[in-house]
Amino acid sequence: MLIVQKYGGTSVADAERILHVANRVVSRIKHGDQVAVVVSAMGNRTDELIDLATSISAEPDPRELDMLLSTGEQMSIALLAMALRSIGQEAVGLTGQQAGIYTRPQYGSGRIARVEVHRIQRELDAGRVPIIAGFQGITEDAEIVTLGRGASDTTAVALAVALGADRCENCKDVEGVLTADPRIVPNARKLTDITYEEMLELSAQGSQVMHSRAVELASVYNLPIYVNSSMVDAPGTLIHSGENMEERNRVRGIAHDTDVAKITVRHVPDRPGIAANIFEPLAAANVSIDTIVQNASEDDLTDLTFTLSEKDLARAEKLMVEICKEVGAREFISDKDLGKVSIVGTGIQTAPGYASRMFRALFDAGINIDLISTSEIRLTCLVHRDRVADAVRALHDAFELEKPGATVERA
Numbered sequence: 018m019l020i021v022q023k024y025g026g027t028s029v030a031d032a033e034r035i036l037h038v039a040n041r042v043v044s045r046i047k048h049g050d051q052v053a054v055v056v057s058a059m060g061n062r063t064d065e066l067i068d069l070a071t072s073i074s075a076e077p078d079p080r081e082l083d084m085l086l087s088t089g090e091q092m093s094i095a096l097l098a099m100a101l102r103s104i105g106q107e108a109v110g111l112t113g114q115q116a117g118i119y120t121r122p123q124y125g126s127g128r129i130a131r132v133e134v135h136r137i138q139r140e141l142d143a144g145r146v147p148i149i150a151g152f153q154g155i156t157e158d159a160e161i162v163t164l165g166r167g168a169s170d171t172t173a174v175a176l177a178v179a180l181g182a183d184r185c186e187n188c189k190d191v192e193g194v195l196t197a198d199p200r201i202v203p204n205a206r207k208l209t210d211i212t213y214e215e216m217l218e219l220s221a222q223g224s225q226v227m228h229s230r231a232v233e234l235a236s237v238y239n240l241p242i243y244v245n246s247s248m249v250d251a252p253g254t255l256i257h258s259g260e261n262m263e264e265r266n267r268v269r270g271i272a273h274d275t276d277v278a279k280i281t282v283r284h285v286p287d288r289p290g291i292a293a294n295i296f297e298p299l300a301a302a303n304v305s306i307d308t309i310v311q312n313a314s315e316d317d318l319t320d321l322t323f324t325l326s327e328k329d330l331a332r333a334e335k336l337m338v339e340i341c342k343e344v345g346a347r348e349f350i351s352d353k354d355l356g357k358v359s360i361v362g363t364g365i366q367t368a369p370g371y372a373s374r375m376f377r378a379l380f381d382a383g384i385n386i387d388l389i390s391t392s393e394i395r396l397t398c399l400v401h402r403d404r405v406a407d408a409v410r411a412l413h414d415a416f417e418l419e420k421p422g423a424t425v426e427r428a
């Protein structure tokens with residue numbers, strides 16, 4: 018098998034762990050597989066580099082910031098390649114440029130446009146393990162661009178697709194995809210498998226296990242992703258297309274996010290174009306909006322609510338002053354300190370009772386719901402940030418997610 022393995026920052030956080038990863042790669046090769054490896058920056062290196070940059074300039078130049086951040090991954094590739102050589106395995110560290118990863122010219126949020134794999138292929142053919150820097154690429158003008166926080170996962174999937182690999186293995190400090198965050202729910206259970214759609218919803222709603230662009234890319238090319246632990250030897254979770262092998266028709270997992278703010282635009286004249294007039298300037302300023310709810314109108318006036326990351330709130334508020342004038346809204350009100358909790362599962366779309374059970378469980382825990390939104394396979398409630406952990410626990414209990422394979426049809 019040809020495999021792309023990706024190791025996250027925690028898995029390569031220090032010399033000891035890097036040597037451990039090297040041994041893990043070698044044992045895989047001894048097993049008869051060909052392996053290309055993608056690594057993230059060591060530990061919290063990326064955060065440290067950002068702090069360093071902002072201590073020099075409050076708003077660092079985006080080009081130079083990417084220049085700086087790309088060094089994090091460059092350290093990891095060199096050290097892992099050294100580690101492999103030290104135990105007798107030929108290996109070669111490759112930057113995004115050397116690995117042929119071409120991106121669009123957006124500093125800090127580059128999108129992979131194409132991958133030219135000939136160099137990686139040549140190294141593989143020669144029996145050397147290519148160690149590729151995640152999270153970075155190069156534009157047609159040879160500018161270094163990073164791909165957005167957490168995007169080493171995306172690098173790994175893109176490479177696996179381009180190389181025609183059998184699968185991408187995401188080797189982490191957790192054993193796989195769990196039914197909830199184990200720091201909140203100690204008896205959260207590891208799933209044997211999950212569909213792309215479910216994983217995508219979990220990632221989009223705050224699960225940290227996989228970068229959502231990576232899942233999206235894998236689903237487009239039908240590339241299986243295996244999430245497992247780089248530290249302990251235990252079966253992981255397979256992310257794939259098609260039906261879950263077990264546990265259909267039930268909630269698969271709970272995602273949560275504690276970084277939510279909300280803006281409500283009050284008394285907007287209800288005429289065509291208002292939504293466009295409100296959201297275009299926000300989009301132009303790169304404020305990403307999550308849930309949008311327009312309320313029923315009364316006397317041709319309506320209220321419009323949307324949620325966003327609290328990090329973007331101050332910027333959005335500045336724009337809203339102008340926007341309110343523009344669309345003739347009376348005012349806007351913002352709320353912060355919110356969070357959201359979501360239940361996700363393919364079964365939700367066909368079976369009744371999931372919503373009522375969710376609301377009942379939150380009510381029983383004394384948690385007020387601020388806003389509700391749904392997709393075909395997801396139900397999300399906005400709650401106060403301080404109650405997010407309680408909400409996750411209440412829902413994990415209510416849907417009996419600690420039990421393997423149980424069908425919960427008693428709603």
Ligand code: ASP
Nearest residue numbers: 057063152166167168169
């Ligand atoms: N090192 C980068 C970050 O921390 C990319 C990654 O970890 O995937 O965001």
Ligand code: MG
Nearest residue numbers: 026057058063
């Ligand atoms: Mg990282």
